[in-house]
Amino acid sequence: MTKRLKIASWNINSVRARIALVEQLIREQQPDILCLQETKVLDSIFPAELFLQQGYVHHALNGQRMHHGVAILSRVPLKDPGKHDWQDNGEARHIGVRLECGIRLENVYVPAGGDTPDRNLNPKFGQKLDFIERMTRWSETLGEPTVIVGDFNVAPLECDVWSHKALINVVSHTPVEVEALTRLQQAHDWIDIGRRFVPAPERCFTWWSYRSRDWTKNDRGRRLDHMWASPELANHLSAHQVLEPCRNWQRPSDHVPLICELAV
Template sequence: MPFTLATWNINSVRLREDLVAKLLREEGPDILCLQECKSPVEKIPREQFAALGYPHMVARGQKGYNGVAILSRQPIEDAGEMDFAGLGHARHVAGRLENGVVIHNFYVPAGGDKPDRAVNEKFGQKLDYLTDMRDWFRDNRPEKGILVGDLNIAPLDEDVWDHKKMLKVVSHTPVEVEHLGNAQEAGAWVDVTRRDIPEGKLYSWWSYRARDWDAADKGRRLDHIWATPDISNAAHGSRILRAARGWEKPSDHAPVFATFDL
């Protein structure tokens, strides 16, 4: 059975419960992966989501920050989590569908403002997190897997509004791009979004600081959907719902979609 999957950094699932509901009503993905839920699992407002046809959820949460959740129309089994870099943060959860596909939902650390681990501990934590991802995928080569989430890195030149100006800005520095590429290569992950949309500027995040984010359009593609080679050819229909960035009291991220014929 084909299914459509979406990933979205919601920036507080409780504050933006109605926006999640709006997306579920209007777009109807079969599976929605959320990041930065900023809520303990027991306080995620799952009743409204269940009433909209999403009774199944696997999640990891903590009060006030981080947090990841997978909402699903179809049954999904909790497949655990990894605490990469030993941060003790709720940044990963995995769910297994009845067809055996495992969905990994990630919220990679943002990395702070300065791209120098000597003066910025958060940047070091980000690089360590990505290194642990690489090592884990190398030792546990995934099959029949989908990886989604806010990876907090825009890897390609066309994934940022100005490549040269962004080279020293956290999220597009060469060292981050290299670390993400190593993690991707270790799992042989296919970037489904860019395979479907190989050319042109493509963004999923626009800063709250921009007076008119839409007109300025200084975006970055921080949110990703990857798949293992054995199922990547089943993916199609990738898109980013840019309009969601303009909803009332929005997240600064827009949802990213892909459909899998599995």
């Protein structure tokens, strides 16, 4: 019997500060699995009770005080949790699990990379490129069907930003970052689920800066959040949503949730 698996991914920008928004997302969307990035909390004080009350009894956490942090909360069993240190400095930016259906689920928070797109002037930018390169090497070795989700902090297509011309030299959309993410995608022939369901050049943004007083007025968005799937899962993908209204919730994250559905 085929089951539909609903996976949500969201850079929440502090799970404790925005726990009410997480509750609202669960109430409205009822995902089977919720992947969070930038949780900003140690595993020992993660607000697990809320998720237990909502039926998310399976947890895989990789937290860090005040910074970074990722979590997978699930109503379906999780096995074989693992962490990759793609940042190569111990930062909590990845957590992965295996689902009973045989799919591996990876949740990643790629570093933003600072403000200057030059690794010689800005070590953070170099760390970001190296992070993506380590992900690329990992992708080349994958031998099982995998879904990877999270905040990749790169908007790869010209139509993934409000203005390609204005942002071509701005970190997240520079040619060197786009080339790095393209190599990552090609390393496993990853399917970009978002663009499978919202084909380019259709508008599709997942992030709007806090600096904008009215994000809806100027709509200066970028597609920084992604969901990718192994090529063998192509016929299992059934739906994808960008929950843009969440950007208008009370004290929102600057990112909005993504949801994909798979027949497993």
